[in-house]
Structures are given as C-alpha cells and as structure tokens.
Amino acid sequence: MSKKVFLNAKTFDGYKDSDIKKCAIFVEDEKIVGILYDENPDTRGYDVIDLNGKFVVPGLVNPHVHLFGTGMPSKVISGGNSQKAVMKIVNTKLGDAILGILVKSAARQQLLSGVTTVRAVGDFKYSDVKLRDKINSGKVIGPRLKVSGPAITVPGGHGDGTFSMTSDTEDGLRALVRKNKEAGVDFIKICVTGGVIDAKVRGEPGEVKMNEAQTAAVVDEAHKLGLRVASHTESFKGVEITAKTGVDTVEHGAPLTPEMAEEMKKTSSAMVVTYSPALPLQKLDPSITKLDPICVYNTGIVVDNMTQGAKDCIENDILLGMGTDSSCPFATQYNMWREVYFFQKRVGVSNAYALSVATLNNAKVVGVDDVTGTIEKGKCADMIVMSRNPLDDLTALRDLDMIVVRGKIIENPRPKRNGNIERELDGISLNL
Numbered sequence: 001m002s003k004k005v006f007l008n009a010k011t012f013d014g015y016k017d018s019d020i021k022k023c024a025i026f027v028e029d030e031k032i033v034g035i036l037y038d039e040n041p042d043t044r045g046y047d048v049i050d051l052n053g054k055f056v057v058p059g060l061v062n063p064h065v066h067l068f069g070t071g072m073p074s075k076v077i078s079g080g081n082s083q084k085a086v087m088k089i090v091n092t093k094l095g096d097a098i099l100g101i102l103v104k105s106a107a108r109q110q111l112l113s114g115v116t117t118v119r120a121v122g123d124f125k126y127s128d129v130k131l132r133d134k135i136n137s138g139k140v141i142g143p144r145l146k147v148s149g150p151a152i153t154v155p156g157g158h159g160d161g162t163f164s165m166t167s168d169t170e171d172g173l174r175a176l177v178r179k180n181k182e183a184g185v186d187f188i189k190i191c192v193t194g195g196v197i198d199a200k201v202r203g204e205p206g207e208v209k210m211n212e213a214q215t216a217a218v219v220d221e222a223h224k225l226g227l228r229v230a231s232h233t234e235s236f237k238g239v240e241i242t243a244k245t246g247v248d249t250v251e252h253g254a255p256l257t258p259e260m261a262e263e264m265k266k267t268s269s270a271m272v273v274t275y276s277p278a279l280p281l282q283k284l285d286p287s288i289t290k291l292d293p294i295c296v297y298n299t300g301i302v303v304d305n306m307t308q309g310a311k312d313c314i315e316n317d318i319l320l321g322m323g324t325d326s327s328c329p330f331a332t333q334y335n336m337w338r339e340v341y342f343f344q345k346r347v348g349v350s351n352a353y354a355l356s357v358a359t360l361n362n363a364k365v366v367g368v369d370d371v372t373g374t375i376e377k378g379k380c381a382d383m384i385v386m387s388r389n390p391l392d393d394l395t396a397l398r399d400l401d402m403i404v405v406r407g408k409i410i411e412n413p414r415p416k417r418n419g420n421i422e423r424e425l426d427g428i429s430l431n432l
C-alpha cells in the first residue's frame with residue numbers, strides 16, 4: 001500500500017463557505033484517510049511531501065467536454081464541405097485510430113490543467129467509452145471519465161451529421177438510448193435545441209428541435225435503464241421542455257420562470273453553464289472568429305441567457321455547474337481555469353463560490369460527489385496544488401505545481417497551450 005502525507009497544505013476543501021486552513025492530508029493508495037490541523041502531526045509510516053504552505057484545492061471537475069477536438073477554430077462542426085471531408089475519414093478504420101489518439105490527448109490535457117474528473121457529453125463512435133475503459137484498467141493515466149457516447153437528437157438537430165445519432169420517432173429515439181446503453185455509456189446526451197452556430201435567424205439561438213413527447217420518451221427510456229440524461233439546451237423554449245420532462249442536467253441553459261424552477265427542483269435537475277465557447281465568439285473580432293453578424297448577435301443572447309439562468313438557479317437553490325464545452329472554437333482542452341474565472345466575473349459571486357461550483361457542484365452534476373469534489377476524509381485524493389491563493393486571484397489556477405489524481409502525483413504539470421489562442425483569450429479576460 002502507498003502511504004503519503006501532504007504537509008503544510010493551505011487547503012480550500014471545496015465548500016463555498018469554507019476558508020483556507022493549513023493542514024496535513026493523509027492519503028493511503030487513492031483515498032484520503034485523515035486530515036489533521038495540528039502544528040506537528042505524527043507522520044510515522046507515511047512518505048512525507050512537504051507543500052511548504054502552498055495552496056491546495058480539490059481537483060477540478062469539468063462536466064461539459066467533447067474529447068474529439070482541440071479548440072482550434074475550424075469549420076468541421078459547422079457543416080459544409082470540410083465537415084463532409086472529415087466525416088468521411090472518421091468513418092473508416094483509420095478514423096478510429098485517429099479518434100483514439102485525439103481523445104486520449106484531450107483527456108491528458110484536461111488532467112494536466114487540473115481537471116481530475118471529466119464528463120464527455122458527445123463524441124464519435126464510442127471513442128470516449130474505449131478511453132474510459134483504458135483509464136479505469138490503469139493502462140492510461142487520465143482523469144476519471146464519465147461518457148455519453150454519441151449524442152441523440154432528431155434529424156436536423158444539433159450534431160446531426162457529426163457527433164449525434166438521429167431518429168424522428170419516439171420508438172426510434174428509445175432504440176438509440178438502448179443502443180448507447182449496450183455500448184456501455186454512463187449517461188445519455190440529447191440535443192433538445194439547435195446550437196448557436198446552427199441558427200440562421202437573428203435573435204433566435206437554440207431553436208427547439210426535439211419536441212416534448214420525443215424528449216419525454218428519451219428520458220423515460222434512459223431512466224428505466226438507470227441512466228441520467230443531459231441535454232444541449234440553448235434557449236428559454238428549450239428549458240421549458242427539459243424542465244417539464246425531467247431532464248437531469250440542462251447544458252448551457254436559459255432564464256427560469258418560477259414554474260420552471262419548481263419543476264427542476266422537483267426532479268433534482270441541474271443547469272450547467274458554459275462561458276468558454278460563448279464569450280470568445282461574442283467578444284473577439286469577427287475577422288478572427290469568422291462568424292457572421294447574426295451569429296455574433298445570437299451568441300450575445302446566449303451569454304446573457306446563461307448568466308440569468310445561473311442567477312435563477314442560485315436564487316432557487318437549483319444545482320448549478322459550469323463546463324468548458326471543449327472542442328468548440330476557442331474552447332481548448334486546458335482552460336477550465338478560465339471557465340471558473342469567466343463564471344466568477346459574469347455571475348458575480350465570490351472566488352470561493354466559483355471554485356465550489358467547479359468542484360463540489362460539478363461532482364454532483366456528474367454524479368460522483370460520493371468519491372470526489374471535496375478534500376475530506378473518505379474521498380479520493382484528487383487535488384491540485386498552486387503557489388498563489390486562488391481565493392485572492394483565480395488566475396492562480398492557471399499554473400499548477402502539482403496534481404494528485406486518485407492518489408497518483410504529477411509534478412509540474414504543463415499542458416500544451418496554443419500561443420495564438422491564449423493571446424486572444426487573455427485579451428478578453430482583461431476586459432470583462
């Protein structure tokens with residue numbers, strides 16, 4: 001058995017009302033077995049890792065990731081000829097090999113940026129399921145992974161032609177749920193509305209694609225099989241449907257009426273906001289994003305909707321999470337810290353609150369809060385270590401000194417960052 005103690009750890013435990021406390025964290029194999037606040041704890045029998053007063057927070061949880069991409073702007077997921085060309089390759093044996101490399105590298109970047117748990121919400125050909133199994137068997141070191149396989153929607157819905165499977169009948173949609181269950185997914189991802197880049201009309205992002213009956217059928221079939229349902233939902237009309245049908249997690253989100261809030265509370269439904277793809281498309285110059293004016297305008301609506309939705313969740317005590325939507329243009333696999341930063345600025349909460357959402361709340365969203373999301377006795381040793389205090393300045397999360405994932409230590413983790421994208425994103429961050 002491996003026995004370690006992390007000494008002189010200035011620790012934020014993940015609860016939003018907590019303050020930093022200096023402690024010693026005792027870890028056996030992958031579990032935290034004790035936390036002591038004494039000046040000189042008895043460390044006999046343990047390998048001592050002296051953190052010398054560095055700051056420790058729970059490993060970040062990223063509940064909205066696609067593993068197939070890098071976040072480099074491309075036209076692949078927005079239709080057209082380049083999408084067709086890429087999909088031709090994806091659907092070959094070679095495509096399987098390429099996907100395998102892409103998803104493994106993406107998960108690695110997430111981990112190196114401090115994300116110890118990832119929920120993948122829509123990838124190609126069960127490449128996410130295969131990677132999860134490799135990580136769980138110890139063949140690959142990666143974050144804890146929960147996966148949906150391909151998303152499910154109706155013809156013309158978000159991801160049709162790329163990462164979604166479609167059917168236009170309720171029976172057909174139920175069959176797709178069973179197909180994913182058989183392939184070993186952890187939950188079901190659906191796309192009730194379109195995406196902001198799909199929208200063709202000014203003022204109309206997130207057009208409803210799956211109707212109430214179709215959504216209800218998927219939720220019913222998934223729940224019967226013991227699977228939760230996450231839905232891409234980018235508009236008020238979309239959230240009306242997800243709230244009524246008991247969708248478990250509403251991705252991206254929109255403002256809530258008191259009735260919708262009541263329905264979401266009744267079914268313990270959560271909302272997950274995603275600023276990382278939306279803010280760059282809203283704020284960066286169209287010469288860089290290559291977006292048309294309708295799309296820029298609609299992205300602004302999505303950002304405002306998410307912010308109001310987040311505030312409505314906080315006010316109504318509805319579980320709120322945040323994720324990066326990695327693989328979207330400018331949403332890299334290594335910038336969860338920016339999502340925390342954007343969230344804090346836009347929603348207007350304390351740094352501790354934002355960090356608690358990125359750890360404990362997100363662990364609840366993913367359904368793994370019994371094993372991770374806080375630094376407590378009995379939980380997995382998923383922790384990140386940094387030199388500066390993140391409760392003073394969230395940019396402290398950008399450069400980590402150490403990551404502990406299920407008890408394994410990674411020293412001086414350095415994700416591969418793209419200099420051009422970082423420069424653009426830094427420009428936005430300073431002007432929020």
Ligand SMILES: [Zn+2]
Binds near residue numbers: 066121232325
């Ligand atoms: Zn997404």
